[in-house]
Amino acid sequence: MKLLKCIMVLLLLSSLSPIKAQAKKTYKIHTVAFYNLENLFDTINDPTKFDESSPIMELKTNRSKVYKEKIHNMAKVIADIGFTDTHNTPALIGVSEVENREVLETLINDSLLYKKDYGIIQYPSPDIRGIDVALLYQKNLFIPISSSSHELKIYDDNRKRVFTRDQLLVSGQLDGDLIHIIVNHWPSRRGGINSNPKRIAAAKLTKHLVDSLQIIDPYAKVFIMGDLNDDPTSPSVKDVLKTKRKKTKVRFKGLYNPYENFYRNGLGTTAYRDSWSLFDQIMMTEPWVDKDFSTYKFFKAGIFNASYLTQKSGQYKGYPYRSWGYEGFTGGYSDHFPVYVYVIKEIK
Numbered sequence: 001m002k003l004l005k006c007i008m009v010l011l012l013l014s015s016l017s018p019i020k021a022q023a024k025k026t027y028k029i030h031t032v033a034f035y036n037l038e039n040l041f042d043t044i045n046d047p048t049k050f051d052e053s054s055p056i057m058e059l060k061t062n063r064s065k066v067y068k069e070k071i072h073n074m075a076k077v078i079a080d081i082g083f084t085d086t087h088n089t090p091a092l093i094g095v096s097e098v099e100n101r102e103v104l105e106t107l108i109n110d111s112l113l114y115k116k117d118y119g120i121i122q123y124p125s126p127d128i129r130g131i132d133v134a135l136l137y138q139k140n141l142f143i144p145i146s147s148s149s150h151e152l153k154i155y156d157d158n159r160k161r162v163f164t165r166d167q168l169l170v171s172g173q174l175d176g177d178l179i180h181i182i183v184n185h186w187p188s189r190r191g192g193i194n195s196n197p198k199r200i201a202a203a204k205l206t207k208h209l210v211d212s213l214q215i216i217d218p219y220a221k222v223f224i225m226g227d228l229n230d231d232p233t234s235p236s237v238k239d240v241l242k243t244k245r246k247k248t249k250v251r252f253k254g255l256y257n258p259y260e261n262f263y264r265n266g267l268g269t270t271a272y273r274d275s276w277s278l279f280d281q282i283m284m285t286e287p288w289v290d291k292d293f294s295t296y297k298f299f300k301a302g303i304f305n306a307s308y309l310t311q312k313s314g315q316y317k318g319y320p321y322r323s324w325g326y327e328g329f330t331g332g333y334s335d336h337f338p339v340y341v342y343v344i345k346e347i348k
Helices: 002-011 063-080 101-108 192-216 235-240 259-264
Strands: 026-040 092-098 118-122 132-138 142-150 167-174 177-185 222-227 270-272 275-277 280-285 297-303 339-347
Touching: 026 063, 026 177, 026 222, 026 280, 063 101, 092 101, 092 177, 092 222, 101 118, 101 132, 118 142, 118 167, 132 142, 132 167, 132 177, 167 192, 177 192, 192 222, 192 235, 259 280, 259 297, 280 297, 280 339
Parallel strands: 026 092, 177 222
Antiparallel strands: 026 339, 092 132, 118 132, 142 167, 167 177, 222 280, 270 275, 297 339
């Protein structure tokens, strides 16, 4: 704990240059994040998707202007996540609610991000609205080795197929360290308690992916991130993934969820009817939380809820400043706050 406290103080003074601890230990730091981009659609009607119901397609005028502003707003948030402590944008960031690869290409070429040379990993999903998950990565920091999209097959009460988002699995090297990232956007809560089995099924698919990685390497370093539409204490997370809220309680092949403590302290990433939920989470396998910093390890988790991301007035004062309202584009950002973790590694 003394080492971590020392590093925490030094992080506040750090830049891209290595962190130097009092014991003459030097560390590198990166941000890994997730952000629900709230209906990031383009202005073109795709006849193969139900995108005509998207907020931007419902606008009668100024679609191109709004699209550019929405893109720039998303780029600003991504550029700011973790920047105060690391003086860099996220090395890796999972995103959800994106229509296609084209909107992501526009995003990473925004003036705030293009110098970072982000790569994109994205697969079209069968979601009825046509929204996907994706992973953005800085090419000079992360080298993808493999990626795959995993279909979630769920059904309604009439045994009719419900088409939802695939789960994205990416394996690669972060500064030479082999890591794995699973990006999720689990089924919505539409239907109330009757929707719970859909997210239970999503959690089982995620668990299957983790198990598959751990069969190959029991010490696989895996991040599970996404908008789960469930809280850290929901059955899908606690009973299926069997996460722990304390690092000391995580056993071999177990999962640590730092966001459970945030939730128990009343914090959230999205709000509805004056109630906060913490649907956006980043969980990790046990090797991320041991004390051997010769490879990248978890250091700290956070919710990026900067002041400008919060609604300042009106009925939804204090809520995330969302992009879309009843009257169209609000000039805001997203109805979710992003989440992030810092990873650090000792360098000789």
